[in-house]
Amino acid sequence: MSALVLLFRREFGLAWGRGGGAILALAFFASITALTPLTVGSEPERLAALAIGSSWLALALSNLLSLERMFERDFEDGALDQLALGPVGLVGVCAVKALAQWVAVGLPLAVAAPIAAAALGAPDAILPLALMAAVIGGLGFAFTGMMGAALALGSRRGGMLIAVVVLPLFAPPAIFGAGTLAAAAQGLPWVGGLALIAAWALFSAVISPMVAAFSVRDALG
């Protein structure tokens, strides 16, 4: 257990601090949000209609940004060898990396999501739900993204490859997330949509570490 805690603290420190993980993702998120009115026009009614969808698109893209760093640096400097030889096994290492990515990058972005939606004119009543959906969706983004990062390990131009592999897999939470919030904004039932996001996040939390561990072992061998 203590090895997992130790690893989490290392991974969180690396994801949060160096290389500007969370700050960079938040700045990117803010930039996309600021560009939205410039591209679609600044009439409040039009923006309000786009607020939810646009903030979910920005959320998915911002969650992509720091994925390349998750394995690539440890792979290049030999740390991944030592992590693979450690006491918890590669599946555990991958799961902890994704959790640290979620806490360090996904949660700050989830806090920013309702702020962005409100700035674009989404109704105040759905903001708590927007936060909750982004928190749960962020967990799925982190695990699915980690899987993509592991699959792209050792290939040249891995960053581009990760985006191409991972973005299609971000479709379910984008559909359910934006759909849930749109339903809530119209006063329709939204619990089902939120449950679907949670189901997707749990599914990827179970599957991704195993797939990622397999591809990391392949890249090391």
Add this chain to the structure above:
Amino acid sequence: MLRVHDLTVARGDRVLFSGLCFELEAGTARVVMGANGAGKTSLLRAVAGLLRPLAGQISLTDYEDRQAGLYLMGHQDGLKGGRTAGEELAFWCGWAGADPAGIARAVERLALTPLLGLPVRVLSAGQKKRLALARLVAVPRPLWLLDETLAPLDAGWRQAVADLAETHLAEGGMILAAAHDPMPFEHQVLTLEAGR
């Protein structure tokens, strides 16, 4: 005792060596020699379980999972330039299962105290190697796999690491090292030749 039986290792579609058999008794060391590309590093990685061999068995007495009974010191030290030497020391020793007393012993044996507050990126290659070697002292494990470990060290530290290795062998440990020069402790030589 480390037993390697009928080991065949390939990189891509090139067979590096095949049918390699040897045993390493407790308290003995063996230095793997051979030309560049002969497969010294691949042999160590196969013994560590990172590289899947094409054929053959590798076993370590008393360890069902041999990774718990060995250390691999690779070419690279796995240290992050942006973190301090103290943070990296605490993490990697803790990852190997060290307690604070073990870490203190490693700091003392490898004279790491003046380095601990410095970021890893300002350390020299030899200082990084000493930092990476700390876990070998902090938590004893029977098998050390050393890949060119002495190369970046100065004469004084080569001797100090040789002393560490001799203590390890005297306590019944085993060392399998890849090197181009003879190592400064008692050992047998295993020569890898292409296609053997």
